[in-house]
Amino acid sequence: MSTIESTKELMRKPAKRSRKIFIQKFLNTGILNVFLTILSMLLILPFIWMLLTSVKPLSEVGTDSWIPSTWQWHNYLDVFDAIPYARYYCNSLLIATWITFLQVTTSALAAFSFSRLEWPGRDKVFMLYLSTMMLPGLVMMIPNYQIMIQLGLVDSIAGLILPGAFSAFGTFLLRQFMLSIPSSLDEAAEIDGASKWRLFWDIILPLSRPGVIALAIFTFVGNYHSFFWPLVMLKSQHKYTLPIGLLYFDSSAGQETNLLMAAVVMSVIPLVFVYVILQKQLVAGIQLGAVKG
């Protein structure tokens, strides 16, 4: 509203004006809410269909009605009979957890070294790290596979964990975070006679907790979804991770849409939980990652 308009408004009867503003604001907000609802409904329709299909009998898949005539909850149990789903689940969680733990540890140590310690050649090494982030992962895939052959780790869980345990991105993220911690803390610790390890373990690491948590979420979720490397590496069925297992399920019994959807639902649910519980940290982490520019 411009000044002239608002002056005009002021000259009118106050009660009438405020009622008009009230109604306008009410309508605007109401329309906004309805609009947001419609948009979110459009976005979650696929999920609704997925949930409903996962409890349908097979004969009703593909009919016009989305509601099953009988709610076949045992579809979910049938998935475990059709494929070793629990195994895939455990593999995925195991791998994602290990990678997260190792990557956060190594990244935090390296980030401490890059941000809090002075040593000759530090910045050159850091530039090297930065430049590796530009490289597409695809460039490294074939050589890495050859390395795995040499190490005898093809088709093993360790072969999936090992390359993921070291990350230039994680180091970079945590370094940026640690740089924002005031350096007077270091000096105080030094005066108190603390070793570098004490400084890292008792001061810097606790203070960079938000960064560490964000990195942990990213790494965990990313590796839970991870597809390319396991696809290339895994040969034997009992070592499959969830994405590979789902792909295998789709190619071997893809016609059983209801079971497939039940499997999909179960693989998505942990993510929903992670998001709902950790969304504050996640949002903060996304912004942290973007600040670097």
Next chain:
Amino acid sequence: MAVKGSKYRQLFTGLAFIGPNIAGVFTFVIFPVLFAILLAFSNWDLTKHNIFKDEPLYFVGLDNFTRLFNEGDFVRFLLNTLFLMMGIPFCVAGSLFCAMMLNKDNRGGGGKIYLYLTASALLFVGCIMLTLVGMGASAMTLLLAGVGGTVLISGLGFGQTIFRTLFYMPHFTTGVATYLLWKKLYDPYDGPINNVLNPVLGYVEAGVKVAPSPIVYMMHLALVVVVPVMFAFVLKRVYRWWQDGDLGSQGAFVTILITCIPIAVLVMKFSGFVHWTGKLEAVAIGGASVVMLLLFAIKWWNGKPFQIVEGMYGFGSALAFSLLMLVLMFIAIGLSMVVGNLPEMAQSGLEAPHWLTDYHWAKPSLMIMGFWAAIGSNNMLLYLAALTNVPKGLYEAAEIDGAGRFQTFWNVTWPQLAPTTFFIAVMSTIGGLQGGFEAARTMTEGGPSGATTTLSYYIYMEGFQTGRLSFSAALAWALFILVFTITLFNWKFGNRYVND
């Protein structure tokens, strides 16, 4: 800081902390990269070097790279990738739109309005549910209405967190699981999309058959007319910026040139040039020049002929604007053509597309899915954060100056968001060039006949299926060079764009 210990000691401590990481990075990143460089220039091919046969390995120089251009597949799959990337601007625009919606206070500032809102929402939802039950609606309608009502009421109750969560869900769960879900959604015979579309198309078909052809033709013409109207709008905008000194002459010319392309297409279509390829540029450039001369004339007529801002000033925003208009104009042209052809199509029966199994629809299908996954993605969250950082004073100033909604957006919000947009643009370009592998592998296997094979899927196929390792490495390097060049270009060009 007091020097403690010698330089060697410092080095030792520094390396002790970095040790585990650097060992890993060297083994799994730096060594592989060096290895990949050697690989790209050699002739390692698993069909030639295996347990049965062992041809000598040697360096072949640039052979792999020349082959890459000679084989033609590279260019084809690169074009596929670029085609799929055309969805990115829509995704970013969608994210921005969602962020702006979420940035508004959906409770009307609390207090009395909030109370009224909640009460009327409850009433509204209740009435709709009762009506539906009364009308004997199917269980599905009831369910959907119920879910919608729940979303609306809980959205009011818990604020925008609910909406943000729902918007973010598709992105957060994107992976093989949701690709399989979409594969089922797109199923041409059993999928819910076609289950809904086919009856709708049936109605359209019946309607077109019944409607007298003049009406259809009028609709066709109306859509055609929209294009020049949009062009006029662009002209008005550009002229105004140009005159106000917000845009240099070159910038004005380029933006007009871009939006002249659809006009040129229309002109050629209606003036009867059937073989119009080749002449299109001529018409577009000629048209743009004429328009530019006209603008100069008008400027001169208005009495300020040579107040021209030279250079590329304001170029970025104007370019974004004209590209957006270009896409919209082409959509209008496409729609008009579809409407124009409807009677013929209705004669042979309208049918929903076969999505992923149809050569022409496979890429658009993936783009639609990408849009679903990307609209509420990290980009939305970044925009949301950036929006809350826009100083409130700027909006107040704009309000006092009497700026409308569009003007406020264009002159306040958009420039303030420029750094975020720049970051998102760079990241999505990089991601887009390397992307498409998972969808191709899980949904289409790169098909039908290579329609959805992107560069990353091609590299995977060559490296791990065909076994042409060296060729695959060369492909990967070509992709890297592409990504690197575009990023460099973005930095050089975009930084200026951010600062102006």
